[in-house]
Structures are given as structure tokens and as C-alpha cells.
Amino acid sequence: MRIDYKKELEAAAKSMILVHEPDVLIKMIVRNIVQKVKVRHSGILLHNKDKDTYVLTVSGGSSGTKIPAGFARMDSDNPLIKLFKEEKNSRILKDGALVYKAARKLLKRNHSRISKRLIEGALYQMEIFDAVACVPSYFRDDLLGILLLGRKNNGRQLAKGELNFFVALASDVAMAIRNAQLFTELELELSKNKKLFLHTTVALAAAIDAKDHYTHGHTARVTDLSLQIARSMHRNKPQVINEKFLEDLHIASLLHDIGKIGVPEPILNKEGPLNESERAKMQEHPVVGSAILSPIRELKEAIAGVKYHHERYDGSGYPEGLKGSEIPLVASIISVADSFDAMTTDRPYRKALAKEEAMKEVQLQKGRQFSPETVEALTELYEAKLI
Amino acid sequence: MARLLIVDDEADVREFAANFFRRRKLDVTTAASGEEALEIFERDKADLVLLDIKMPGIDGIETLKRIKSINKDAKVIMVTGRKPDDDESSLKCSELGAADYIHKPLELDELEKIVMGQLQAVRKE
Numbered sequence: 001m002r003i004d005y006k007k008e009l010e011a012a013a014k015s016m017i018l019v020h021e022p023d024v025l026i027k028m029i030v031r032n033i034v035q036k037v038k039v040r041h042s043g044i045l046l047h048n049k050d051k052d053t054y055v056l057t058v059s060g061g062s063s064g065t066k067i068p069a070g071f072a073r074m075d076s077d078n079p080l081i082k083l084f085k086e087e088k089n090s091r092i093l094k095d096g097a098l099v100y101k102a103a104r105k106l107l108k109r110n111h112s113r114i115s116k117r118l119i120e121g122a123l124y125q126m127e128i129f130d131a132v133a134c135v136p137s138y139f140r141d142d143l144l145g146i147l148l149l150g151r152k153n154n155g156r157q158l159a160k161g162e163l164n165f166f167v168a169l170a171s172d173v174a175m176a177i178r179n180a181q182l183f184t185e186l187e188l189e190l191s192k193n194k195k196l197f198l199h200t201t202v203a204l205a206a207a208i209d210a211k212d213h214y215t216h217g218h219t220a221r222v223t224d225l226s227l228q229i230a231r232s233m234h235r236n237k238p239q240v241i242n243e244k245f246l247e248d249l250h251i252a253s254l255l256h257d258i259g260k261i262g263v264p265e266p267i268l269n270k271e272g273p274l275n276e277s278e279r280a281k282m283q284e285h286p287v288v289g290s291a292i293l294s295p296i297r298e299l300k301e302a303i304a305g306v307k308y309h310h311e312r313y314d315g316s317g318y319p320e321g322l323k324g325s326e327i328p329l330v331a332s333i334i335s336v337a338d339s340f341d342a343m344t345t346d347r348p349y350r351k352a353l354a355k356e357e358a359m360k361e362v363q364l365q366k367g368r369q370f371s372p373e374t375v376e377a378l379t380e381l382y383e384a385k386l387i
Numbered sequence: 388m389a390r391l392l393i394v395d396d397e398a399d400v401r402e403f404a405a406n407f408f409r410r411r412k413l414d415v416t417t418a419a420s421g422e423e424a425l426e427i428f429e430r431d432k433a434d435l436v437l438l439d440i441k442m443p444g445i446d447g448i449e450t451l452k453r454i455k456s457i458n459k460d461a462k463v464i465m466v467t468g469r470k471p472d473d474d475e476s477s478l479k480c481s482e483l484g485a486a487d488y489i490h491k492p493l494e495l496d497e498l499e500k501i502v503m504g505q506l507q508a509v510r511k512e
Contacts, residue, residue, distance in 0.1 A: 055492045064402035070468070071400055073492035128495045 008036065008165065025176055026058045029169065033149070034060040037162060041066040041130070041150035045074060046177075047143065052076050054146065061150060067129065074146075079121025084136040084143050092119060096167035097135045100126050101157070133158055135166045137174035144174045198250070205254040212260060212268050218341055219254060225337040225387065226253040232377045233333075240329065245301075249330050252305025256334050259289030259306070271348040286310050287319045305330030309338060312369045324371070332371040336362065336378055339369070355382070388414040389506045392433035394424040394450065395466070396442040404437065407495070408502065421450035428454055428461070434509045435486075435502065436463045440476065448476070451483050462486045462505055466493075 026044050033042045041061025045054040056072040074081050080098075087093060092106055100123060107119055126134060135147040147170050152158065205219040212218070230249050234241040260268060263285055267278045274282060290307035293299055308322060308331035315323035327335075343358040353361070359382050366375040381387045391413045395401045401417045408415050416431065418424035421444055428436065436454060440447035447465060454461050464487045465480045477488045486505055489498065 053492075063399050064406050066399065066403065068397065068399040068403055070492055071403065072495050075494060078494065125496065128499065 026173065029173060030058050030060040038153045039150045040153060043067050043148045044145055045148065046145045054081060065150065074125070078125060079118050080125040080134065081143065083118050083122040084146065087115065095163060097133050097163050098122065099133045099163070133163065135170040137170040139174045139178045144177055201251055201254045204258060208257050208260050211265065218345070219257065221341045222256065222334065222337045223250065223253040225341060226333050228381055228386065229333050229337060229374060229377045232380050233373065248301040248305065249333060251299060252302040252330050253334050253337070255289065255293065255302070256306050256309050256338065257285060257289070258292055259285030259287065262288040269348070273349060283318050301330060304328045305334055309334040313371045314368050327371065332374050336370045336374045340378065388412065389509070390414045390416070390433045391502065392416050392418065392424065392427060392436045394418045394421065394436065395439040396420060411499065421445035421447065424450055425453055429457055434462065435505050436461065437502065438463050438465055440465055440467045448479060448483070451480060451485055455484050462509060464489060464501060464505065466491060
């Protein structure tokens with residue numbers, strides 16, 4: 001049966017789009033080669049950047065003929081590697097592949113001595129690896145890998161069409177490997193940036209805690225509790241509480257009191273109730289916080305959490321007197337976590353309440369100060385002894 | 388014909404290496420474990436043993452020790468998948484009298500050279 005190489009190539013290209021891990025992809029390709037083109041064995045040597053060596057990473061064929069993956073390598077001074085690197089444009093590789101028989105013929109004709117020695121060395125490598133053809137994969141000028149092809153099962157030569165197929169495949173594979181590498185690098189970079197950002201946020205949050213003597217550790221506790229509440233709400237709202245939501249909540253709860261940077265320390269640390277003007281100053285902190293963060297456009301949702309964490313479900317909160325579902329969920333969660341932590345820690349003007357007492361107070365404020373669903377989530381955590 | 392005994396728990400490695408050296412006109416036997424290797428070595432002898440270190444059961448280093456106790460002049464090349472900077476294992480093998488110590492992935496022409504070189508030395512002795 002003849003194989004429609006164009007179709008095979010299209011199928012391979014399609015799988016390359018779907019598969020992000022080059023290892024999986026290459027394994028699929030080698031398996032296909034062995035099955036469809038019916039060669040005795042096939043393998044791919046891939047460049048290992050750290051050691052500057054080419055390792056036989058994937059192989060196929062029956063036991064005894066296939067070279068076991070991870071068993072063999074070619075260093076960069078190997079004549080076959082050198083040939084592919086240095087003689088990329090020479091006649092011997094004019095069809096994009098090194099074919100043993102054709103190369104032997106060419107050897108008999110004119111060649112400078114160095115290149116003759118190099119070709120002989122490369123052909124010897126092919127003998128050792130039992131390969132009748134080698135197809136290099138380049139990305140720009142970098143040799144990313146080499147596809148080794150063993151003899152065909154039926155003893156025939158590889159046809160021109162078959163070789164062209166492998167050459168096209170090899171360049172597609174190179175592209176796919178390169179893409180996958182870039183993808184991994186990008187992900188790595190992204191997670192590094194994310195970490196950097198989160199750590200910066202934690203440092204900022206610590207700055208607020210340092211200023212406010214009585215709330216030591218408050219930010220960290222509110223953050224933990226907020227995330228716990230959100231996770232327990234996930235069951236009922238899997239669409240809303242997704243990864244992005246948790247990220248926003250994490251940032252918002254870390255920064256919910258950042259606006260206190262603008263509140264004078266004597267007010268912040270006053271022992272005893274605040275007078276009216278002091279209270280007004282204190283109540284500015286959500287708006288000040290959101291103003292501080294507003295240039296960071298990526299933080300839009302988190303900023304809303306900072307701005308509205310003193311709103312109340314019944315509309316009697318500040319700064320805008322939002323009501324019920326007008327209050328963003330991030331803010332509602334922080335609100336109940338913030339109050340619960342405030343009640344259960346000592347304050348300049350009163351002692352801490354026991355958790356049980358605080359829970360009673362929170363229950364009392366269900367549908368008044370706090371949204372019912374966040375109170376239910378907190379109650380669930382309390383009853384499960386998770387807080 | 389020089390006799391080579393290849394010891395590796397991976398069938399693919401065993402078969403490939405056996406074919407590789409049979410094409411170079413060697414009389415090759417294979418063993419899938421240290422235990423099997425010792426049995427074969429005691430019965431048939433071998434001019435050279437290619438011995439994988441990491442194997443279930445008795446590992447390559449222990450096998451080397453026992454081969455040496457059967458015949459202290461036995462020539463054994465140790466094969467490891469360990470990183471080249473793991474000196475401890477290499478030191479141990481050389482103390483036990485291994486003829487060489489090579490790392491996977493291997494350069495096949497190097498492997499060929501090392502094995503053929505050791506066998507030539509055997510013949511001269």
C-alpha cells in the first residue's frame with residue numbers, strides 16, 4: 001500500500017499544534033515512522049544545551065535493532081554533528097538529508113581532504129548507528145536534532161518522496177521543539193514574575209502592619225481566612241471562584257489596609273474611641289488604598305476588594321454605601337474575615353472575644369453587616385474546626 | 388573468537404549491545420541480572436564483561452566483587468547512568484579492580500574502542 005505522505009505530514013503538523021510537550025510529540029513521530037514507512041528502526045538525537053551533546057532521546061523498532069533511548073550520544077566534535085553544522089550548505093546535504101549510499105558515491109569524486117575525512121567519519125557513525133539516512137533539524141542556524149533512519153524492512157532504498165517527507169517533517173519538528181521550549185521558558189518567566197509580584201505585595205502589607213502596632217499579623221491572618229472562606233464557597237460557586245478570583249482575593253486581602261499609610265499614627269494607635277474627625281480620617285483608608293493602587297491596571301478586581309471591604313450588606317457601610325450584590329464578592333469575603341479577626345484579637349480599647357462569641361456576633365450580622373453566603377462559609381469552617 | 392558477557396536488566400540495552408558486538412565478530416552472551424551473570428561467568432568464563440551498575444537484586448558493584456573473587460584477573464567494564472561527577476561509585480569500582488568505567492549515554496564509537504581495546508589487551512597477555 002502506498003502512503004500519502006502529504007496527508008501524513010498534515011496529520012503530523014496537526015498533532016504538533018496539539019502537543020505542547022516535545023517529548024510526547026517526538027515519540028509519536030518515531031512510532032509513526034517505524035509503523036508506516038516500515039523501517040527497521042528509527043531514532044532522534046536531541047541537543048542537550050547544558051552539556052552540548054546530542055542524546056538519542058527517542059527510538060523505535062524491534063528489540064535488538066533499535067538503539068535504546070538514553071543509551072547513545074554524539075558529542076559536538078562527532079564527525080556527523082560537525083558535518084551537519086559545518087557543511088550545512090554543501091552538496092552532500094543538498095536534499096536536506098545525508099543518505100549513506102549517495103554520500104559514498106560522492107566521496108569518490110572531488111572533495112577537499114578535510115571534508116573527505118569528515119564525510120568518512122560521518123559515514124562511519126552511520127554504520128555504527130546502523131542508519132541509511134540522517135535528517136537534520138535546524139532552527140535558524142542551530143542544529144536541534146537529527147533523525148536517524150534504519151534500513152527498510154523490504155530491503156529497498158528510501159524513495160525520494162519518502163526522504164522529502166522526512167525532511168519536511170524534520171523542519172516541522174524543529175519548529176515544534178523550539179515552540180515548546182519557548183513556551184516552557186515563557187511559563188517559567190511568568191511564574192517568576194508572579195512570585196516577585198506576590199512577594200512585593202507581602203512586603204507592602206508588612207509595611208502597614210509595622211505602622212499599626214495593635215494589629216500585628218492581622219494582614220496575614222485576614223489573608224489566610226479570606227482564602228479559606230473562598231475555597232469553602234467554591235463548591236457552590238465553581239464558576240465564580242476560579243484561579244483568577246483566588247489570585248485577586250489574595251492580593252486584595254494582603255493590601256486591604258494599604259490606605260492606612262495615609263492615616264496619622266496617633267489616630268491609628270489611639271487607646272480609646274476615636275472622635276468624629278479622627279473616625280472620618282480613619283474611614284478614608286479604603287479610598288486612599290484604592291487610589292494608591294489605581295495605576296496598576298492589572299489589579300482592577302483586587303482594587304475593588306480594597307475599596308469596598310468596609311461596605312455593609314444592608315447599605316450602611318462606606319465609602320459608597322453599596323448594598324447586597326452591588327458589593328464585589330472579593331470585598332464581602334475580606335469584610336467578614338477582617339471583622340472576625342478584629343474581634344478575636346486584643347485591641348487598644350478592649351480584650352479579644354472568644355471565637356465562639358465572635359461567631360455569634362457574626363451570625364447576628366448575617367444579612368446586615370455581612371452577606372449571608374460569606375457568613376455561611378465562615379460558619380462551615382468554624383463548625384468543621386478549621387478556624 | 389573473543390567472548391563478551393553483557394549484563395543489563397534492560398532487555399533493549401542487552402539486545403542492542405549484543406547485536407552491536409556480534410557484528411564486530413565477538414561471541415556474545417547476555418545476562419539480565421547479577422545472579423545470572425555470576426552463573427554464566429562461573430560456567431563459561433568470558434574474556435570481558437560489560438556490567439551495568441544499577442540493577443535490581445545484586446547490583447553491578449556487588450557482582451563485580453563476586454566476579455573478581457571467582458577470577459581475580461577477570462576484565463570488567465562498568466557501565467553507569469550516573470552523572471560523571473559521582474566519583475564515589477567510580478572510585479569503588481576501580482578499587483575493586485574494574486578495567487574501565489563508562490557513562491550512559493555513550494558515544495558508540497568510544498564504546499567500541501574501549502571494548503575492542505580491552506579484548507586486544509587480553510589477547511596479548
